[in-house]
Amino acid sequence: MSYDLAKLPIQSLLRPISEAAVALARLDERIARSPVGEGFLERGHFHEAHASLWVDGELVHLEDLVLHDALRDIRAPTHELTIARDILKTRRRIAAHPPGWALSAQGLASLRGQAWPAASLGGDGEGVPDGSVEVSDAWAGVREVEDPDNDGLGDAFAAIDAVLARSGAAIEEAKKPGRVKNAPEKDPFVYDLDWDEDERLAEWQAVLARAQDLPPVCQAIVALDAWNEIAVLQHAPWLGRLLAASVLREGGVTTGTHLAAINLGLKAIPVDRRRHRDRETRLLAISRALTIAAETGLKEHDRLVLARQMMMRKLEGRRTSSRLPELVDLVMARPLISAGMVAKTLEVTPQGARRIVQELGLREMTGRERFRAWGIL
Numbered sequence: 001m002s003y004d005l006a007k008l009p010i011q012s013l014l015r016p017i018s019e020a021a022v023a024l025a026r027l028d029e030r031i032a033r034s035p036v037g038e039g040f041l042e043r044g045h046f047h048e049a050h051a052s053l054w055v056d057g058e059l060v061h062l063e064d065l066v067l068h069d070a071l072r073d074i075r076a077p078t079h080e081l082t083i084a085r086d087i088l089k090t091r092r093r094i095a096a097h098p099p100g101w102a103l104s105a106q107g108l109a110s111l112r113g114q115a116w117p118a119a120s121l122g123g124d125g126e127g128v129p130d131g132s133v134e135v136s137d138a139w140a141g142v143r144e145v146e147d148p149d150n151d152g153l154g155d156a157f158a159a160i161d162a163v164l165a166r167s168g169a170a171i172e173e174a175k176k177p178g179r180v181k182n183a184p185e186k187d188p189f190v191y192d193l194d195w196d197e198d199e200r201l202a203e204w205q206a207v208l209a210r211a212q213d214l215p216p217v218c219q220a221i222v223a224l225d226a227w228n229e230i231a232v233l234q235h236a237p238w239l240g241r242l243l244a245a246s247v248l249r250e251g252g253v254t255t256g257t258h259l260a261a262i263n264l265g266l267k268a269i270p271v272d273r274r275r276h277r278d279r280e281t282r283l284l285a286i287s288r289a290l291t292i293a294a295e296t297g298l299k300e301h302d303r304l305v306l307a308r309q310m311m312m313r314k315l316e317g318r319r320t321s322s323r324l325p326e327l328v329d330l331v332m333a334r335p336l337i338s339a340g341m342v343a344k345t346l347e348v349t350p351q352g353a354r355r356i357v358q359e360l361g362l363r364e365m366t367g368r369e370r371f372r373a374w375g376i377l
Contacts, residue, residue: 021216051266208222220248326346327360
């Protein structure tokens with residue numbers, strides 16, 4: 001289907017997109033200057049993944065998503081929870097890359113799970129330069145970089161580099177048109193075989209290219225509506241909302257690692273407006289959702305600031321050598337902490353970590369006696 005921009009209701013959109021741009025810019029400026037900015041952004045990823053499932057008609061508990069991401073599940077993960085984690089990881093990847101990465105051919109291929117040459121060693125900007133190895137701590141949410149030469153593993157990693165280079169060459173060969181015909185067919189029970197995602201994606205990119213002269217907020221609104229109308233991907237409609245947030249980021253409406261929480265705003269819009277047959281109604285609904293998302297973000301930011309102030313009051317009269325101020329900073333930066341994380345960050349014993357956590361009065365999230373976790377969502 002063709003998405004026509006010739007009859008775009010610009011006059012009706014002028015005021016809503018202006019209000020949305022002002023609200024988003026105000027939130028972005030507040031985050032940039034806030035002592036809880038890092039914690040706000042990290043929690044925003046979880047809230048947005050949770051809201052994205054809600055918009056698509058599914059439901060997961062926010063606490064379950066936080067625990068699942070930390071590998072501290074208290075029950076068997078559901079299919080919906082797995083999708084929510086995929087959304088969470090994708091949003092983090094987009095936020096960690098430069099603003100234009102997600103909308104580039106390389107970024108789109110990576111986000112869709114397609115092969116890209118030398119993707120495993122920084123070919124798409126995800127790896128660590130100079131042959132270093134990136135070690136991800138899923139529980140602590142901390143990324144560290146280790147030098148392989150320090151452990152005498154240079155030869156081993158050189159061999160791995162050679163294998164990856166050969167894999168990249170094989171991927172290039174597989175991407176040639178002659179090899180595509182011989183590729184295994186998709187399961188008809190899972191995929192609609194007449195659904196050409198590449199063609200639909202090309203059509204969506206053409207719409208985005210024609211909208212380049214519009215204001216960034218209007219571009220994002222059109223990009224999201226076009227994604228939904230064209231129905232680009234069969235099993236990942238949520239990716240379009242992340243790409244719309246990337247349009248705002250690339251246009252300078254939001255800066256740094258801040259991705260607009262579009263799903264939080266869409267939750268407040270009735271479904272009959274979001275999916276209305278009239279395009280003007282849909283576009284107005286999306287623009288209103290952006291404004292609501294920014295207002296909700298400001299309220300969440302104020303809540304975190306108040307929580308930090310309440311915890312700081314418990315530090316009055318403490319010794320100057322107390323580790324509680326460092327614990328407060330850690331709690332505000334992460335939605336969930338464990339005794340091991342506290343012990344590693346504050347350089348105390350696990351017993352000491354549990355004791356100072358109790359002094360701060362944090363809420364225990366798992367309901368277990370062992371492998372416990374605390375935090376404020």
